[in-house]
Amino acid sequence: xxxSITCAGSIALDTTRTPxxxxxxxxxxxxxxxxxxxxHFTKVYASSVVGGDFPEEHFGLFESKDIGIKDVQRKPDGxxxxxxxxxxxxxxxxxxxxxxxxxxxxxxxxxxxxxxKSEFLYLAxxxxxxxxxxxxxxxGRKLAFMDTIELYMGEPYRTxxxxxxxxxxxAVFNDAEARMLAExxxxxxCGRKIRxxxxxxxxxxxGEHGCLLFYDHHxxxxxxxxIEDIADPTGxxxxxxxxxxxxxxxxxxxEPKIEDLKVAIAYANVMGSLAVEDFSVNKLVATNKExxxxxxxxxxxxLRI
Amino acid sequence: xxxSITCAGSIALDTTRTPxxxxxxxxxxxxxxxxxxxxHFTKVYASSVVGGDFPEEHFGLFESKDIGIKDVQRKPDGxxxxxxxxxxxxxxxxxxxxxxxxxxxxxxxxxxxxxxKSEFLYLAxxxxxxxxxxxxxxxGRKLAFMDTIELYMGEPYRTxxxxxxxxxxxAVFNDAEARMLAExxxxxxCGRKIRxxxxxxxxxxxGEHGCLLFYDHHxxxxxxxxIEDIADPTGxxxxxxxxxxxxxxxxxxxEPKIEDLKVAIAYANVMGSLAVEDFSVNKLVATNKExxxxxxxxxxxxLRI
Numbered sequence: 001x002x003x004s005i006t007c008a009g010s011i012a013l014d015t016t017r018t019p020x021x022x023x024x025x026x027x028x029x030x031x032x033x034x035x036x037x038x039x040h041f042t043k044v045y046a047s048s049v050v051g052g053d054f055p056e057e058h059f060g061l062f063e064s065k066d067i068g069i070k071d072v073q074r075k076p077d078g079x080x081x082x083x084x085x086x087x088x089x090x091x092x093x094x095x096x097x098x099x100x101x102x103x104x105x106x107x108x109x110x111x112x113x114x115x116x117k118s119e120f121l122y123l124a125x126x127x128x129x130x131x132x133x134x135x136x137x138x139x140g141r142k143l144a145f146m147d148t149i150e151l152y153m154g155e156p157y158r159t160x161x162x163x164x165x166x167x168x169x170x171a172v173f174n175d176a177e178a179r180m181l182a183e184x185x186x187x188x189x190c191g192r193k194i195r196x197x198x199x200x201x202x203x204x205x206x207g208e209h210g211c212l213l214f215y216d217h218h219x220x221x222x223x224x225x226x227i228e229d230i231a232d233p234t235g236x237x238x239x240x241x242x243x244x245x246x247x248x249x250x251x252x253x254x255e256p257k258i259e260d261l262k263v264a265i266a267y268a269n270v271m272g273s274l275a276v277e278d279f280s281v282n283k284l285v286a287t288n289k290e291x292x293x294x295x296x297x298x299x300x301x302x303l304r305i
Numbered sequence: 306x307x308x309s310i311t312c313a314g315s316i317a318l319d320t321t322r323t324p325x326x327x328x329x330x331x332x333x334x335x336x337x338x339x340x341x342x343x344x345h346f347t348k349v350y351a352s353s354v355v356g357g358d359f360p361e362e363h364f365g366l367f368e369s370k371d372i373g374i375k376d377v378q379r380k381p382d383g384x385x386x387x388x389x390x391x392x393x394x395x396x397x398x399x400x401x402x403x404x405x406x407x408x409x410x411x412x413x414x415x416x417x418x419x420x421x422k423s424e425f426l427y428l429a430x431x432x433x434x435x436x437x438x439x440x441x442x443x444x445g446r447k448l449a450f451m452d453t454i455e456l457y458m459g460e461p462y463r464t465x466x467x468x469x470x471x472x473x474x475x476a477v478f479n480d481a482e483a484r485m486l487a488e489x490x491x492x493x494x495c496g497r498k499i500r501x502x503x504x505x506x507x508x509x510x511x512g513e514h515g516c517l518l519f520y521d522h523h524x525x526x527x528x529x530x531x532i533e534d535i536a537d538p539t540g541x542x543x544x545x546x547x548x549x550x551x552x553x554x555x556x557x558x559x560e561p562k563i564e565d566l567k568v569a570i571a572y573a574n575v576m577g578s579l580a581v582e583d584f585s586v587n588k589l590v591a592t593n594k595e596x597x598x599x600x601x602x603x604x605x606x607x608l609r610i
Contacts, residue, residue: 090490185395187513188533208492209514210528220607221528223515228493228524262610302525303608305567 003249004043004068006115006141007034008134009124009238010104011048011058011072015084016234016279018091023232026280027058029081030124030147033235036284037242037271038122039065040292042249045115047071047134049107051079061285071112078103091230111137120249122241123168125149128160135167142254145170145245146199147237153180162197170201172241178204187212188219201261203244203268205237213265215258222265225273225299232279236272239284243271270295308554309348309373311420311446312339313439314429314543315409316353316363316377320389321539321584323396328537331585332363334386335429335452338540341589342547342576343427344370345597347554350420352376352439354412356384366590376417383408396535416442425554427546428473430454433465440472447559450475450550451504452542458485467502475506477546483509492517493524506566508549508573510542518570520563527570530578530604537584541577544589548576575600 014028031048038044045068052075062069081104084097109130117140123131125147135144146168152161165171171194175187181197182190187204191214194202202214210223247267253260270292277283319333336353343349350373357380367374386409389402414435422445428436430452440449451473457466470476476499480492486502487495492509496519499507507519515528552572558565575597582588 092490185397186533186535188531192533206514209511210526212531219531219533221515221531222608223526223528226493226517226524226526228491228497230491266610300610303527303610305571305605305608 003120003252004045004114004118005038005120005122005245005249006045006047006111006118006138007031007038007122007124008047008109008111008130009034009122009126010081011046011050011054012081012083012104013054014234014280015082015097016232017084017086017097018232019087019089021231021279023279025082027061028083028234028280030235030238032281033238033275033284034122034124034242035062035067036065036281037239037275038246038249039067040271040287040289041243041246041267044068045071045112045118047109047111047115049073049075049103051103052076054080065285068114071110071115073107073110075103085234087233091233094233109134109137116140119143119254120245121145122245123147123164124238125152128152128157128164131164132160132167135164143170143245143248143256144168145172145201145241147172147241148177150177150180153177165194166198168199170203171199172203172205172237172244174205174207174237191219201256203265205240207233207236210269211240211265213261215261218258220262220265222269223303225269225295227273227276230276233276235281236276239275240268240272244268246271266296266299267292270299308425308557309350309419309423310343310425310427310550310554311350311352311416311423311443312336312343312427312429313352313414313416313435314339314427314431315386316351316355316359317386317388317409318359319539319585320387320402321537322389322391322402323537324392324394326536326584328584330387332366333388333539333585335540335543337586338543338580338589339427339429339547340367340372341370341586342544342580343551343554344372345576345592345594346548346551346572347425349373350376350417350423352414352416352420354378354380354408356408357381359385370590373419376415376420378412378415380408390539392538396538399538414439414442421445424448424559425550426450427550428452428469429543430457433457433462433469436469437465437472440469448475448550448553448561449473450477450506450546452477452546453482455482455485458482470499471503473504475508476504477508477510477542477549479510479512479542496524506561508570510545512538512541515574516545516570518566520566523563525567525570527574528608530574530600532578532581535581538581540586541581544580545573545577549573551576571601571604572597575604
């Protein structure tokens, strides 16, 4: 058992269109953002799948950050998951232009020996049956977190999603997802309801408005780091999750106390704020421990009254 | 010169309809909420106007909280400002059913000798020309804050509004107002733009999502106190402002430093959270220093990482 993190989810090629720039077929996907974010804190093993069109240089990038990619399956005859989207002028809305699941559609996650032993597990958005499969394989896990999307809250996925929820220790959803899952408008009520579905730690992300942390009897609101110039909001949520679990892993907090969770939330906000300052994973790659620590210190100082 | 606060604005009779209860012709108006909130911190002088239908007991209520009401004009032949509104099931939307300005329409604010000498001034929402009139009379003021509504950001009011903005030290707007005034979608850009219009301290309120404080080169986000059961959101913004200026006045912070502003923001969030827990001004009246201090301590503790 080690304090590494295993992350299962998508690796994508994204075409992202903002009012200011278009980035074509750049590295994306939940597992990419999560891994590159968490890699600043601890060893990460990624489990995913890519096609023959996936640029070799991206593998080099992961390896340069010491991210384990042995469980990233390569399907030379297939194509990588592709997502083309356009953000509105104020970044509040995103329109999907094209979603090609490609090799991700038949992804059968298979964890290697090292990945199985990680104490920390992140189940990025996947069909709930795949998440359950990963949970089953991750025999060393002591703290498992999950994400999902609204699609899987309806039938035929809902029953299996509730099953996964009952098996994980934590969930990180955005506000729309939390409302849909809990069927309530008030986010505080939603968080409490989701905790009753299984996960003892629930985080509801609210984008620029920060997040709510539910733990025990606590409901703790935290603001996001203020960002004046957003380049590309893609991946903010998975980078947030990477900072969160990365910080917990670095502290060996397999049974996190409220103090651990607060520190982890601060790092989560830091990593989310870094991710949106450049396109694709560029800023997650370019940043370093010094910049992260500086932003963390500023965040804590800002909230100290 | 004293560290009292003078507040000029509306006193209303509100009929408020929520999915759970209807409260008819209860005490409302910006000056009521502000004064009752700030009265927990310092002496407040209210300047407003009411009609012959205004219940005598409300005067008694203000007096019981040591709020100076000599400058609340009584027009026995007129009727008090009346506002009838309905909240949506999730409290996110409010529909005006009826707005009768009545005596407020011809309100000519006139500050008495004591009110003129207050070092702290709050200009609640009024036509900008009236706000300017109060500014002119408040010769003892050292720190003046203002609020306004979207109506006054358009012509024929806009020029005069910009004039008032250039004369005050601080502004407290909600997100929609800030966006309309600054003509930008990004709230951080809005806050910086509004500071350039005059006020050196700008607060943008975001309801349940807390607020942004702009001061000097700082942009500080603060969450709202999490409230699971809202009874009536009416007056939250003016109660917030009352807690904010009240705390500054209690600290004699006529030239507030960032530390003063953070403490004031914390009390602002506390008073806003109290206000919404009951209808009308009921909770502001029922609460006491002990409850306020407890909530303030919890708020600071919650944000301490």
